[in-house]
Amino acid sequence: MDTVFTGTPISNNTTGAWPIANERQQLLAMLRQATQQATQSDHPVLISFTQSVVPCHPLRIFHAFKLLNIGDRFYWELPVEQRTLVGVGTATMIETNGPNRFTTTSTVWRHLQQHTLVNNTQEDLPENLQGPALIGGFAFDPEHPRTALWEGFPDGLLVVPYLLFRTEEESATLTINKLIQKADDIEQCAAEMHQHMQQLRLTIESTSEAQLLANDDINIQFTTHDLLPAQTWKALVASTVAKIRAGDYQKVVLARSIQASSEETPFNIEITLSRLRVSYPGAYVFALQRGERYFVGATPERLLRTSDGQIQTMALAGSAPRGNSEEEDEQLDLELLQSAKNQGEHAIVVTMIREALAHYCSQVWVSDKPQLLRLKNIQHLQTPIIGKLLPGKSILDAIGELHPTPAVGGFPRETALAELREFEQLDRGWYAGPIGWINANGNGEFAVALRSALVDEAQATLFAGGGIVADSQPESEYAETCWKFAVMLRGLGGGD
Numbered sequence: 001m002d003t004v005f006t007g008t009p010i011s012n013n014t015t016g017a018w019p020i021a022n023e024r025q026q027l028l029a030m031l032r033q034a035t036q037q038a039t040q041s042d043h044p045v046l047i048s049f050t051q052s053v054v055p056c057h058p059l060r061i062f063h064a065f066k067l068l069n070i071g072d073r074f075y076w077e078l079p080v081e082q083r084t085l086v087g088v089g090t091a092t093m094i095e096t097n098g099p100n101r102f103t104t105t106s107t108v109w110r111h112l113q114q115h116t117l118v119n120n121t122q123e124d125l126p127e128n129l130q131g132p133a134l135i136g137g138f139a140f141d142p143e144h145p146r147t148a149l150w151e152g153f154p155d156g157l158l159v160v161p162y163l164l165f166r167t168e169e170e171s172a173t174l175t176i177n178k179l180i181q182k183a184d185d186i187e188q189c190a191a192e193m194h195q196h197m198q199q200l201r202l203t204i205e206s207t208s209e210a211q212l213l214a215n216d217d218i219n220i221q222f223t224t225h226d227l228l229p230a231q232t233w234k235a236l237v238a239s240t241v242a243k244i245r246a247g248d249y250q251k252v253v254l255a256r257s258i259q260a261s262s263e264e265t266p267f268n269i270e271i272t273l274s275r276l277r278v279s280y281p282g283a284y285v286f287a288l289q290r291g292e293r294y295f296v297g298a299t300p301e302r303l304l305r306t307s308d309g310q311i312q313t314m315a316l317a318g319s320a321p322r323g324n325s326e327e328e329d330e331q332l333d334l335e336l337l338q339s340a341k342n343q344g345e346h347a348i349v350v351t352m353i354r355e356a357l358a359h360y361c362s363q364v365w366v367s368d369k370p371q372l373l374r375l376k377n378i379q380h381l382q383t384p385i386i387g388k389l390l391p392g393k394s395i396l397d398a399i400g401e402l403h404p405t406p407a408v409g410g411f412p413r414e415t416a417l418a419e420l421r422e423f424e425q426l427d428r429g430w431y432a433g434p435i436g437w438i439n440a441n442g443n444g445e446f447a448v449a450l451r452s453a454l455v456d457e458a459q460a461t462l463f464a465g466g467g468i469v470a471d472s473q474p475e476s477e478y479a480e481t482c483w484k485f486a487v488m489l490r491g492l493g494g495g496d
């Protein structure tokens, strides 16, 4: 069997060598050490074994992971920066509920690392492509009553996948993670890992990118309907505006949802991801599976990235459509940049993020004025924000302070959340929550899960919202949510 893993690139050179066979002795030594350590500490040990592979289209890996049939899959990519994480199966996971979910996750992750063995033979690889990583996300509001729609999506769920494919620029790795108990049979574990690697390699070899994405430009037929009648939602915007004018609060982001029902076939997640990554290369393209369902989207909003103590975030609020001609586009750009309503809505977000980060950073730099973030059919005001994380603080601690920003919640935060709980008439679930990853050295990146849908075979529930301030108009807010829905409607197979 070992001869299958020759260590040479496979036929069309788009997938890597999967040299686990060559490393078998090293893997066995690690497994042996893990069982000894588990016996001594009376605590299971996580082993994380990383190998370098030749970069390959991430959707080919995602598809091959499905055929392995070893558990739920996760996809996360920032195409423009070639940063990708694709995972399948569960070595271990951290599920949390309630308001302390971020700090609890952070504590459990630190504890788990004291019981982790990592192979460090690949010193030439980027640090972010080695060792275990947690990937997953969090619900928008742990205090919002749950409905059946989001069953299986707890307030926080971060998984160390059994298999994890990662890319950064030109490098790619494949990591196998496994939780080892003291009584585990290491020969059997090694054989099982081996077998999965072999299956993976064969599956990748047998599917070409062309085959996989053959129909991604063919539109599919589906119908849509508003879950809350349009008039009811617009009336809600009007009453929110009245409360803001009366001084109850400054801003609330109201969202709504629509349901798309496919007439012929279930929605195809690979094709959806392919369409999203091509149309929105500057967005975070993600999919998280829970059984038969996928939470999928392409969001332009970075919540927080940490890299060796440096943080990057952004204020993103204030929206306009894109023009149909260059002149119209320029006109809309100008209007957005000069709109007092949009600038005011945006400034609330900048101020809050600056204040929140003050507790977690030694220095914070905020661009002095917003710039435009242009997407396919919509554009936003964006202010980049960077800083230096205080020693001992983790990305998850900082997210606990930042989320939800007034870009997706409102201001003041608690009043806005109370309003949403009482009046929005929507179970947001994971929509507008943090989605992303964190690795063992504390680096990570979370996006705000916007422009997203919960896909359940032939049914999809899509979510979109907009910031309501004193001079918001119900009609234009409704129109804004329609531009935002267009991202996922196109992703699911609708025409432009």
Ligand SMILES: C=C(O[C@@H]1C=C(C(=O)O)C=C[C@H]1O)C(=O)O
Residues within 6 Å of the ligand: 253, 255, 301, 316, 317, 318, 319, 380, 407, 408, 450, 451, 463, 464, 465, 466, 467, 468, 484
């Ligand atoms: C709430 C959404 O988007 C957020 C709200 C925006 C706005 O009100 O202008 C702009 C970008 C996002 O921060 C969404 O896409 O559903």
